[in-house]
Amino acid sequence: MELAHREPAPLQGGQLALGALMLAMANFLAILDTTIANVSVSNIAGSLGTSTSQGTYVITSYAVAEAISVPLTGWLASRFGAVRVFVTCFILFGLFSILCGMATSMNMLVLFRVFLGFSGGPLMPLSQTLMLRIFPKEKSHAAIGLWSMTTLVAPIMGPILGGILCDQYSWPYIFYVKAPFALAAGFLCWQLLRRFELPTCKLPIDKIGLGLLIVWVAALQIMLDEGKDHDWFESSRIVTLGIIAAIGFVAFLIWELTEKNPVVDLRVFRHRGYRSSMMTLALAFGAFFAITVLTPLWLQIYMGYTATIAGYSTAMMGVLAVFLAPIIANLASKMDPRPLVFAGVLWLGIWTLFRSHANMDMTFWQISLPMLFQGIGMPLFFVPLTALALGSVLPREMDSAAGLMNFIRTLSGAIATSMVNTGWERQTRYVHAELAGLTDQSGMAGRAMSLSGASDGQIRGTLDWLLQGQSVMVATNHLFMLIALLFAIAAGFIWLAPKPTHAVDTSAVH
Structure with a gap:
């Protein structure tokens, strides 16, 4: 045997x-x-x-x-x-x-x-x-x-x-x-x-735990996906989904923490290193996912990029990450991973703040190069964080810990997508309303277009399109500032994890 x-x-x-x-x-x-x-x-x-x-x-x-x-x-x-x-x-x-x-x-x-x-x-x-x-x-x-x-x-x-x-x-x-x-x-x-x-x-089979998991996750995901289209909590449908998700989540937590054979082992959160890593992951990956959602939308709708070209620009973030990931993983196995995570998340935040000064006249490379350098922070943040989280749990808890880590990452991405889409739309409307009264107050632009043969409808359409483009640009920059702040907060959370007494060795985890 x-x-x-x-x-x-x-x-x-x-x-x-x-x-x-x-x-x-x-x-x-x-x-x-x-x-x-x-x-x-x-x-x-x-x-x-x-x-x-x-x-x-x-x-x-x-x-x-x-x-x-x-x-x-x-x-x-x-x-x-x-x-x-x-x-x-x-x-x-x-x-x-x-x-x-x-x-x-x-x-x-x-x-x-x-x-x-x-x-x-x-x-x-x-x-x-x-x-x-x-x-x-x-x-x-x-x-x-x-x-x-x-x-x-x-x-x-x-x-x-x-x-x-x-x-x-x-x-x-x-x-x-x-x-x-x-x-x-x-x-x-x-x-x-x-x-x-x-x-x-x-x-x-923990049938009750499984049932509660399906109920609250499905309700939350549908609420996040449909919230913007139904004006969020102004809709009784979204309110109902929110109540179901909240009650289901609390019931799920109580049941899983008291069940002898839970379908999801939440007890891995008793490890402070794992718990702190997941807090950092939820905030930092949500912020990272928000900028990867927002950037191609802005490029396609308002900068005139095709889906393919917008994709090439966004993909710049992954170029350096591909080459640096194995090097940083080796480094994380030989030293305290917390400074690496802190530096990586802060690096992402600094470059997000730099990108919050964008304008409508930027070229492809002016947009893409900052994202290329920003990508350095991706493996710096994620690779040592993974090593720290998995090295904080017992060997028999590895599968549960890895599953929950991926679940938190998936959920934070879904929440970030919903929030950034809603925030972008609302901020654009607000800025548009603020700028509308300041646009062409002297009437010079309207007269110039009228003299060139444009009709009143064409003049209004042109001015509104220019105004909408600038409103979106201001709203995008504001959101990038908020996302940069979120990165900074996430970076601080990693110091709640205890210092490893030795280099984190995940090879012993099965």
């Missing part, structure tokens, strides 16, 4: 490279799917004969299902085995991607997106823990760096890839393109990783 439980030797050489690539791909594809459909909603809705507002359910359905399945990862891995769950979800992810592309109605597409979200959710935390399991102890920093790199780059790449596929081909290809990679990689992962399977534990 002793031999059966012995940890297998890590992978070496080509097998290690292939295994790492497959695991990184799983994480990349699952996160990519959260943003790849964002720029294609109008095309999908038009093709399937529904409104754009109904088309947003393509995004919502995946986000809700993923948010529900991510925190269940720890229980699923204990009950059925991490490798079995990972491979099954990976193959199902490929199959449901094909079915999404073949959908002939919005209802069918939303249903398949729900199943796609359920399949994709566990891929993120399990790819993280399996990466640590297959790497030799002395190379664990490379595992953290590789996984973190895909986590940061995937949400930026989603709109670019989605825009290119939608513009050059048609919307089903944003789903088809992932399928062959997922199916082939799922098969290879089973061949490579099945010897790393740990003994399972026949835990009973």
Whole structure:
């Protein structure tokens, strides 16, 4: 029996490279799917004969299902085995991607997106823990760096890839393109990783905990997605969803903390290092996601960029992060990670503040270069934070801790998206109203356009468009200032974590 439980030797050489690539791909594809459909909603809705507002359910359905399945990862891995769950979800992810592309109605597409979200959710935390399991102890920093790199780059790449596929081909290809990679990689992962399977534990299903999780997460996600369209709490629908989410969340917390075999192990929050890391993650990743949502919207709607070019500009943030992630992971394994996290989050905030002085006359490179340098902060923040969080929990709590970490990241991204869209719209209206009385008070611009042959309607339209563009620019800069402040607050939270007594070693976590 002793031999059966012995940890297998890590992978070496080509097998290690292939295994790492497959695991990184799983994480990349699952996160990519959260943003790849964002720029294609109008095309999908038009093709399937529904409104754009109904088309947003393509995004919502995946986000809700993923948010529900991510925190269940720890229980699923204990009950059925991490490798079995990972491979099954990976193959199902490929199959449901094909079915999404073949959908002939919005209802069918939303249903398949729900199943796609359920399949994709566990891929993120399990790819993280399996990466640590297959790497030799002395190379664990490379595992953290590789996984973190895909986590940061995937949400930026989603709109670019989605825009290119939608513009050059048609919307089903944003789903088809992932399928062959997922199916082939799922098969290879089973061949490579099945010897790393740990003994399972026949835990009973916490049906009440699962039910409460589904209720409050679904209510919260739908509230966040529909709030702006229904004027938030002026709508009885949004109020009802908010009450359901709040009551469901409190009931879920009470139940899970008192249940003997909880479906989500919230007890990992008793570790101060993990708790403080999650506070920093929630604020900093929310701020990071807010700027990645806001930037392409501004570039496309008011700067005249195509979805593809706006995507290229936004993707600049990921260029340096790709190269720096393994280096910073190595550094984080040899020193106290807290100063690295602090420096990374503060760096993101400083460059966000720098970008809050933008104007409508900026060129592509004037917009993109600050984002290139800002990207240095991404691996500085996320890589050592991941190492600190995972190094703060017990080995048996790894799957639960990784699942909750991904859940918090997913939820903070959803909340940030909703808040930044609402805040941008409201601030634009406010600035527009303030500037309207100050525009062309002398009437010189109107007379000049009138002399050139423009009608009164054309003059008003032109002035209003110029005014709207400037209002959006001022509103965007104001939001960037607020986001920079949020980064600064997030940076401070990391000092609540205790100083590690030794370099954080996540290779010992299984």
